[in-house]
Amino acid sequence: MKIAVITGVSGLSGASIQDPANGGYPNVDYYAFVDREHNCKVWQQRPLLDFSLDSFYYPRRNAKLAKVLGFLMVPGYDYYLWHDHHCELQMDPEELINTYLKNNDMAVWKHAIRNCVYDEIDLLGRINFDTGDSLASTLEYFNRTGWPKNAGLYELTSLAYANTPKVQAALLTWWEFICKHSSRDQLSFPLVAKKHRLKLGIMPGSAQPYGGSNEIMPIIRDKNS
Numbered sequence: 001m002k003i004a005v006i007t008g009v010s011g012l013s014g015a016s017i018q019d020p021a022n023g024g025y026p027n028v029d030y031y032a033f034v035d036r037e038h039n040c041k042v043w044q045q046r047p048l049l050d051f052s053l054d055s056f057y058y059p060r061r062n063a064k065l066a067k068v069l070g071f072l073m074v075p076g077y078d079y080y081l082w083h084d085h086h087c088e089l090q091m092d093p094e095e096l097i098n099t100y101l102k103n104n105d106m107a108v109w110k111h112a113i114r115n116c117v118y119d120e121i122d123l124l125g126r127i128n129f130d131t132g133d134s135l136a137s138t139l140e141y142f143n144r145t146g147w148p149k150n151a152g153l154y155e156l157t158s159l160a161y162a163n164t165p166k167v168q169a170a171l172l173t174w175w176e177f178i179c180k181h182s183s184r185d186q187l188s189f190p191l192v193a194k195k196h197r198l199k200l201g202i203m204p205g206s207a208q209p210y211g212g213s214n215e216i217m218p219i220i221r222d223k224n225s
Contacts, residue, residue, distance in 0.1 A: 008033035067082045106160065115153050118149055134181055154186060
């Protein structure tokens, strides 16, 4: 079983990639896609591709490439696991895969607070966390296609997936939506999962402090909490 753990950071001057406190799990390869060099040894640092034309959110879009299309950035693995740069795995990725990806395509968390993409769009607009045009085009798409309210929302601080043609097609659809509409990937993931009939393994708890924790074994922790 070949496993890649991926993270990335772009455009955040105070952010840093830190090596896992446990020195990293021996059965996986670690990759960090970065826009500057960081002082770490476990993570194999790779330069971000500075491709985005977005005048304001281009760092987010540049960093998101490795999150959504990791199977293209570092090909040749059976499984991929992404987590945001400020988080740290607390569960052996091999055990995570055997537990939550067994007979599933992807493993994710349900959102701890919201269950509706329309509520998420409303919040993002109020806190100015995406451009008005991007949110408007996303809202128009959901309305035009008849996407129902309260149809699910996922917390994508971290995710894991099997490297299969089915999942690859879903990830490419996800990337297409992110480029055409909002770069907030949580908005488009539910429709991607439905379109490609992804079987989702739901991980317990949350990566966020407000979401509680897995009483048996924490899967991931926010190093800032």
